[in-house]
Amino acid sequence: MAAPIISIAKLSKRFSTRGRASIEAVRGIDLEVERGEIFGLLGPNGAGKTTTMRMLCTLLVPTGGTANVTGYDLMTQASEIRRHIGYVGQKGGMEPIATGRENLMLHAQLYRMSRTEAARRIDMLIERLQLAEFADRKAETYSGGQRRIFDLASGVINMPELLFLDEPTTGLDPQSRTRVQDEVRALNKQGTTIFLTTHYLEEADSVCSRVAIVDHGRIAALGSPAELKKQIAGDIVNLGYDDEEGVAAASSLMNGTRLVLESQRIGATLHLYVNRGDEALPEIMRILGQGGRPPKTVQLSRPSLDEVFLKLTGHALSESKKED
Amino acid sequence: MLRDTYLIMSNEIKVTFRNPFWIFHGLVQPLIYLVLFGPLLNGVASARGFPSANAIQFFAPGLLIMNALFSAGFVGFSLQDKVECGFLERLRVTPVRRVALAMGLILVSSIELLIQSTALVLCALLFGLRFDPWGGLLLVALILLIGIAMASTSFTLALLTREGGVLAGVTNTFVLPLLILSGVMLPVTFGPPIIQALARLDPFLYAVNAARALMSGAILDGSVAAAFVIFAALSVATLAVFIRGMREAVA
8 A cells, every 4th residue: 555645643733922831732643644535634723723734734843743744754855745735725825916817827836837837737727617707807806715716726736646725615605615525526536635624524524534533632533424423322312401400410310221321411401322312212201201300402313523523522513612 | 046036026016016005105105205394394404503505405315215214114014914815825835935935025125115216316306306326326225225124124023923003013113213313304413412322323324324425426425334334234134034034934
């Protein structure tokens, strides 16, 4: 088997802030990404996904660990790596006063392409991504979705083996999001390995071949979406109460019954992991009713990455604090 | 590296001059000083102790220096825009040489400064300015050195402060004293000894004196050599710091 396109060991990044204690954004990540994958880093804002990606893209210098990207050492061969990767940051990076075509031309030429070679490549990308209508307008006039597709075009202008996408669909409307995801899959089919970050579970689930769940600068779980979901046996019953007191009472009623494999209390809801939700639910309702603690709301769900995330980290993805 | 510098520079030129506001803040603003402030000085020029009987002869060289201080001293804001929209980051993941990124930006700010200075001189000629051609050429060189030093400082501060508000505060805090103590507006000799002593620490005092000497053709005046030594050293030092800032993983 060919060598992994990314292999990192104990990669870490500490930001020192003047006066205050330093922040450990990434605390020792070990990871291998194979050629041909669409690999996703999934986690809330502030989990360290973007920091990890920026280190792999040569934008940030790691404070610890080692990494090899596209066959080159991150610490000593950054300029070699830059030739072989593409990168689309969260902000994109187009000069707003220049047109889309002019932006692409500048980027292509900085990758040492000649003008004619670059023009040919740009025409090809504009046609393939259906950008002809906008290519000669200033980038500042583009909608979020149009800009993102141009960003993608810029990201692959040098025909990289490995394309990094930092939250490629954040802030886009559902239609544009689907469009971007389709293009990402298409690029992958043509042989580009994709490494992306996202805080959308559905995106990780539907786009990625493998996912690493990142929380507080560490990898909490790693595997294909199906493998990760398998970690949660059976179904989940979510019981909603008015307050945590209700949850505590219900929890003590339910624990000890053979039905419940595991339970988790999150705020005013109680999550029960059970083997067969359809059979367990009537029984659960009966026990709670007899105990005088019937729930206000009941929800039965199949395991999703959201549940995996919740189980692993003890907090929901959407509840996590801001800041990245 | 030359090709990278050229690419960054030509892109920057295209973008700069496509902005319709450039005409205003790039050209009109410096001329306003000349047109509005110049005539005011005519009244003062007859005051006792004023070094020159002709106000424009006193004021125009200083104005050129002041324009260099202001124009190049505020270029950092444009760099912050580039950081903000991700443009700089996008360039930093390409194999572009970091030195070329820095040099491209510096060269464009120098070109802007040349255009502004030319416009100022042409306008001042209408007000009766006369200058020595050789001295004028040397003055252009001095202005470019000042431009490099100020632009490098402003770009570096832009990378350090990250935020427009902070950059504005920091820039004004050091630009204004530099300007007032340089004697552009009024001769420093009008001030009390403490001000005169402080002014001696202001590199722009030497620049303004040198500019006046150069315009009058006194190329061998001591102030000229002093100004060239000071600003050659400052521009080399600040440019080195700026290039280092671009090399490091900022943005």
